[in-house]
Amino acid sequence: MVAAHETTLRELLEGAKQYRVPLYQRTYSWTDSQLDRLWEDIRKLAEERIEDPTLTHFIGSLVLAPSPNHGPAVSEFLVVDGQQRLTTLSILLCAIRDHRVQHENPDHRDRIDQEYLINKYKPAHRFKLVPTQADRPAYEACLDATPQAGGTDRVGAAYRFFKSQLAAVTPDDSLDIERIEDAAISGMALVSVVAQAGDNVYRIFESLNNTGLKLTQADLLRNYLFMRLPNRGEAVYGSLWFPLQQQLDSGELEQLFWLDLVHRNPEVKQTDTYTGQQARLNRLHTEAEIEAEVRRFCRLGALLRIILHPEEEGDPEVQRRLARLNAWDTTTVYPLLLHLLDRREQGTATSEQIASAMLYVESYFIRRLLIGRATASINRILLRVVTDMGADLPVDQAVRKYLSVGRKYYASDASVRAAIRSIPFYLNGRATQRKLVLQWLEESHGSKEPVASDSLTIEHVMPQSPTAEWRQVLSEDLQGEESFAEVHEALVHTLGNLTLTGYNAELSNSSFLVKRAKLGKSGISLNRDIAEQKRWGRPEIYARADALAEQIIVHWPGPTEEAGSRSEVPWDVMNKALAALPAGSWTAYGDVAALIGSHPVSVGARLASQTAPNAHRVLQAEGTVSPGFRWLDPSRTEDPRDLLRAEGVEFDKYGRASQAQRFGVEELAQVAGMPQQDASGQLVRPRSRRNDLLDDRFVEQLTDLQDAQVVVGALAVIEAWTEMGGSPLYGSGGETSCFLMARGKDHELGSIWPATIYPSGKFEVVFQHLSIRTPFDEIALREEFRQRLSELPGVKIAAAKLALRPGFPLDVLADAKTRAALIDHLAWFYQQAVRPGT
Numbered sequence: 001m002v003a004a005h006e007t008t009l010r011e012l013l014e015g016a017k018q019y020r021v022p023l024y025q026r027t028y029s030w031t032d033s034q035l036d037r038l039w040e041d042i043r044k045l046a047e048e049r050i051e052d053p054t055l056t057h058f059i060g061s062l063v064l065a066p067s068p069n070h071g072p073a074v075s076e077f078l079v080v081d082g083q084q085r086l087t088t089l090s091i092l093l094c095a096i097r098d099h100r101v102q103h104e105n106p107d108h109r110d111r112i113d114q115e116y117l118i119n120k121y122k123p124a125h126r127f128k129l130v131p132t133q134a135d136r137p138a139y140e141a142c143l144d145a146t147p148q149a150g151g152t153d154r155v156g157a158a159y160r161f162f163k164s165q166l167a168a169v170t171p172d173d174s175l176d177i178e179r180i181e182d183a184a185i186s187g188m189a190l191v192s193v194v195a196q197a198g199d200n201v202y203r204i205f206e207s208l209n210n211t212g213l214k215l216t217q218a219d220l221l222r223n224y225l226f227m228r229l230p231n232r233g234e235a236v237y238g239s240l241w242f243p244l245q246q247q248l249d250s251g252e253l254e255q256l257f258w259l260d261l262v263h264r265n266p267e268v269k270q271t272d273t274y275t276g277q278q279a280r281l282n283r284l285h286t287e288a289e290i291e292a293e294v295r296r297f298c299r300l301g302a303l304l305r306i307i308l309h310p311e312e313e314g315d316p317e318v319q320r321r322l323a324r325l326n327a328w329d330t331t332t333v334y335p336l337l338l339h340l341l342d343r344r345e346q347g348t349a350t351s352e353q354i355a356s357a358m359l360y361v362e363s364y365f366i367r368r369l370l371i372g373r374a375t376a377s378i379n380r381i382l383l384r385v386v387t388d389m390g391a392d393l394p395v396d397q398a399v400r401k402y403l404s405v406g407r408k409y410y411a412s413d414a415s416v417r418a419a420i421r422s423i424p425f426y427l428n429g430r431a432t433q434r435k436l437v438l439q440w441l442e443e444s445h446g447s448k449e450p451v452a453s454d455s456l457t458i459e460h461v462m463p464q465s466p467t468a469e470w471r472q473v474l475s476e477d478l479q480g481e482e483s484f485a486e487v488h489e490a491l492v493h494t495l496g497n498l499t500l501t502g503y504n505a506e507l508s509n510s511s512f513l514v515k516r517a518k519l520g521k522s523g524i525s526l527n528r529d530i531a532e533q534k535r536w537g538r539p540e541i542y543a544r545a546d547a548l549a550e551q552i553i554v555h556w557p558g559p560t561e562e563a564g565s566r567s568e569v570p571w572d573v574m575n576k577a578l579a580a581l582p583a584g585s586w587t588a589y590g591d592v593a594a595l596i597g598s599h600p601v602s603v604g605a606r607l608a609s610q611t612a613p614n615a616h617r618v619l620q621a622e623g624t625v626s627p628g629f630r631w632l633d634p635s636r637t638e639d640p641r642d643l644l645r646a647e648g649v650e651f652d653k654y655g656r657a658s659q660a661q662r663f664g665v666e667e668l669a670q671v672a673g674m675p676q677q678d679a680s681g682q683l684v685r686p687r688s689r690r691n692d693l694l695d696d697r698f699v700e701q702l703t704d705l706q707d708a709q710v711v712v713g714a715l716a717v718i719e720a721w722t723e724m725g726g727s728p729l730y731g732s733g734g735e736t737s738c739f740l741m742a743r744g745k746d747h748e749l750g751s752i753w754p755a756t757i758y759p760s761g762k763f764e765v766v767f768q769h770l771s772i773r774t775p776f777d778e779i780a781l782r783e784e785f786r787q788r789l790s791e792l793p794g795v796k797i798a799a800a801k802l803a804l805r806p807g808f809p810l811d812v813l814a815d816a817k818t819r820a821a822l823i824d825h826l827a828w829f830y831q832q833a834v835r836p837g838t
Contacts, residue, residue: 007192009089010185012062013116013128016074020067020130021083027134028087028154035161038088046176046183056189060085061220063193063227074125081223082190083131087139088158089184090129093117094142094149095162096181101145104177109145116185117143131155191220191274193227217273218253224278228290236291240298247305255334256297256304262335266383303341307334315351321358327436328365332382336361339386340395349395356396363556364403366437367411370495370552371419372596374429381408404559413558417549421542422602424493426458431700434458438500438526441548444555445525456524457700459501461536462492463509473512477538490601491538496545499526512536571596571606577668579613584648587663588621604628616640623657660746698736701759706810713813714757720823724830729753735760740826742833749774754785754829757810764807765789771803775832788825793818 012019038059045057063081079086093116100108114120117128131139138155141148150160169176222241226233248256258273261280268276284290306313310322325333340357343349368374381403389402403410411419426434435458462470466488474491475484491497501522510518512535520531529547533540574596581587589600596603604626607615611632620626625640641651650658702711718728721740731737738757745751752773756764767786770776776785779802786797793815795808813819 005192006058006189007062008056008186008190009116009188012086012190012192016119016122016125018067018074018076018119018125018128018130019064019079019086020076021079021087021132021135027132028084028139028158030084030088030154030158032157032161035088035158038085038092039162039165042092042180042183042188045187046179049179049183049187056187057183058189058191061191061193061223062086063223066194074119074122076125077194085190086129087131087135087155089188090117091139091142091155091158092162092184093181094145095159095166096177096184098145098149099163099166100177100181193220193223217271218250218257220274221257221277222253224274224281225290225294228281228284229287229294232287232291236294240291240294244298244301248301248308252304252308253301255331256301259304259335259338260297260300262383263339263386266335266380266387299345300338300342303338303345304334306341307337315355317355318351318358321355321362324362324436324440325358328362328433329430330365330378330382332379333361335383336385336399343395353394353396357399360396360400360403360557363558364408364410365433366440366552366556367416367558368409369429369433369437370423370425371409371411371415372423372428373409373411374433377408400557401560410559413553416552416558417546420495420545420549420552422490422494425495426460426493426498431458431697435500438498441551441555442500442524442526444551455502456500457502457704459499460492460497461499461512461515461519461530462488462497462541464492465509467509467511469511470509473535473537486601487538491541494541494545495548496541496543499530500524501527571610571612574603574606575612578615578617581614581617581663581668585661585663586617586619586623586644586649586657587668589618589626590621591662591664591668592618616643619657623651623659623662624655698730698738698759701736705759706761707814709814710761710811713815713819714810716819717813717823717826718757721826721830724827725834726826726830731756742830752776752833754826754833755807761810762807763810763812764805765797766805767802768805775835781832785825785829788828789822792821792825 041057041059045055049055061082062079062085064077065080067076067078093112097108097112097117100112119125119128127140127143129139130136135153135155138148138151138153140146141151142155142159150156150163166177166180169180226237226241229236244253254270254273257277258268258270261268261273261276264280265276281290281293284293307322307326310319310326313319313322322337325337337358340349340354344351344354365374368378385399385402389398391398393401425437428434435456438458439456462474466474471484474488478484478487499519501519501524512533515536516531516533519527529544530536574592577592578587589603592603593600603618606612607618608628608630609632615632616629629640631637641655644657645651649661652658699711699715702714706714718738718740722728725742727741727744729739729741731739735758737759739753740755740757741751741753743749743752750773752770753766754770755766758764765786767782770782770785771779776782782802783799786799786802789795789808790797792808792812794812797806797808813822
C-alpha cells in the first residue's frame, strides 16, 4: 500500500535510517539562485516561528521506495524523487554544525551528527544520506568537516554558500542560529511518498521529474498516481499522461486538477489541490480504477485546452464566446466552462445551449461592471455555479436562473438604464474590461471583423480637464444652484461621454469642433452619432447614454423576472463602514464611493436624504464641510466642525480637517471588515479609485508606447519597489508618470523619491529634487547614487548633472540582469531614505 504524508526533516532523519540516491539519478545540481531561495524561506520562517512555533513552510515532495536491502537494523530507502532538496538540507545541517562548533560549543558536532547525519552505531550504514557516486567524495568531506569541505564542485559550493550566510547572522546572538536550525529541522515540510517494495517507479519518475526544482501540486499528484500504478505505469504514461502533458503545461495541469475538485466542492483552495485529490483517490483500490481516473483527467484536459485556446474550438459561436470570456480574464469562470464543454461531450447539452449559457455569463459580467459592482463576491458566486444551479432546466437557462436570484448583482434593464447615465463607468473595473465593453459595442454594429483594438484607447469626449470653451458649453446646461464642478464630475466618466479612438493624445482637451471632425473620420460606428452633434453637453451625453443602454439591453440579455427590483448600490456596506469610523477621524465622499463602487455625488445625495451613522464625518476631499451639508434632524443647528473638534478632529485656520486623520478607502475597508479578493482568490487591499484610474492610464500609455519587454521591465521595477516598502504615485498630466515614493508627504521630513518613470520612454533621476531632501541633501549620497546608476549597462550620468533631472531610456529595463542591478540600487536608496534618523 502506498503511504503519503506530510513530514519534516527531523522525522525523516531521526532514528536508524539511510537514504540512497540511485545511480540513475543525475548529480547534485542546485545553483545559487535555488540555494538563495531556500535560505530566504528558512530565514523568514525562523523569524515567524518566534511568534508561532507551529508554523511550517512546504518545500515539495520526497518519493521513496524501500531498498532491496531494507531490514530491521536500518530502514533503507531509495530516493526516487527529491534527492536535490534532501541533499541540500543535509549540506545545510553540516554548515550549521560547523558554524556552531566554531562559534558556540564543540558538543554541537556529536549532537547534530548523531541525530541527523550519521548512524553512529551502524558502521555498514554510517551515512544517513548516500548521494550518487560522483557526489560522494565532496559530500563526505562536508560530513566529516575535512579540509576539503567546500570545494569547487556543486556540493562544495552549496556548503560555502550556507557557511557565508550563517557568518552574516548576528554573531553575538546564538539564538538566531538556533532558530535557523529549528526552522530547517522542524519547519521545512515535505510530502513523503513511500512506495511498496518492488514498485516499478524509477524510470517513470526520472522522465517525469528531472528538474530537481520545487514540485507543484500537479507534480505531487502525478507522482502519487504513478505510485498507484506499479504494473500499468509505463503503459498509462505513454498512452495517456504523456499526451496530456503535451497539451497542458505544469501550471495548467494544476489548474485542471483544482477545477475537477471545484465541481464537487466550490470552497476548496487551489493550494489544497493535491491533498483534496489524494483524499478522493485514496478510496480507489485497483490499478484499473486509477487508470480510469487518469483517462478521465486526459479527457477533461482536452476540454481545458479548448478553454485556454478557443481558436481550437470547432463551433464558431462557442469559439466566439470562449474567446470573449478569456479576454475578460476572470479565471474563476473556468469551472463552469469546463462543466459546459463536458456536458456537450457527454451529450446532455448542445453547442447552441452552451454558447447561450456563456452569453449569459458575459452579460452578467458587463451588467455588473455598468452598475459599479464588477468585483463584489464574484469569485464565490462563480465557483458555486456548477454545484448550485438546478438540473431541471436546459443548461443555459439553469445558468441564467442561478445568476438571477439572490444578491448577485445581475443588473436588470431598469438598473442598466439608470446606471449608464450616472455611474462613472471609466472608474470601475479593469481598464481592459472597460475597453472590451466599448470594443464589443462597436462589433455589435455589424462589423464583419473583430475591432482591431491595439491602436485604440478610450476617449473622453468632454475632457477630464476642460478648457474655458468647454466650461462655457457645459455652463449653458446648469440648473438652479448647480455648480460647473458638480455637473462636470457627474458626467465626465459616464459611458455616454466615452468612445474609442486612435487619436487620444492628439484630441486631448481640444474643442468639440475639432473632436467632432476627427471622430467623424475615424471609421468607428460608435463615433458617428457624436460627430453628428452640433454641441456636446449634458443633453447630448444623456441621449447617447440612453441609446447605448438600449443597445446593451438588446445584445446582453438580463436576469430572469425573479431578479426583481432592488438597489444595486450596497448602501449597507457604506453604513457599516461609517458606523465603524472612530471618533477623531473623518473620510471623504470619494473614499466612501470607492468603497462601495458608487460615485461621490451619489454618496452625497444619499447622505442628504437618508439617515446614516456618522454622516457628519464625511467631508470634501480637502477636509472641508460640503456647502450642501444639512442635518436630517431639523432640530440640529450646530456647526458640524464644532462636533468634529469635540471628537478630536483638528482643523487648520482655513477650516480644513487634518489629512492625517482622514480614513481613506483602505482604512474604511479594514474597519468595515471587508477583505477583497482578486480574480485568483487572493486577498488584496482596496485602493483609491483615483489611484486605480491613474495606474490603469499609466499602464495603458506604457503599453501603447513601448515594446512588450520594456513594459514588463518597467512594471517589474515598480513591483519590486513596492515589495521593498515604497509606493508608486501617479501623476495626473496628459502623460501619466509614475513617481517611486520612498516617503510620503505626511512623513516628518516630507516626501522623497529617487526617480520618475515616463511611459514615453524615460527613467528620470531627480537629483534636483533630492538636493533639498534629507538625507540626500548631502552631495556625497547623491554622488554615490549617481555612480551606482552609472554602473548599469547603457547608463552614463555625468557628475555635472547632480543638480538636474538626468535620465536614461526605459529600454534599459528590458534586460533582466540590468533590471536586477537597478532594483538593488533602488533598494540601497530606499534604505538611506527610511533609515532611523531620517
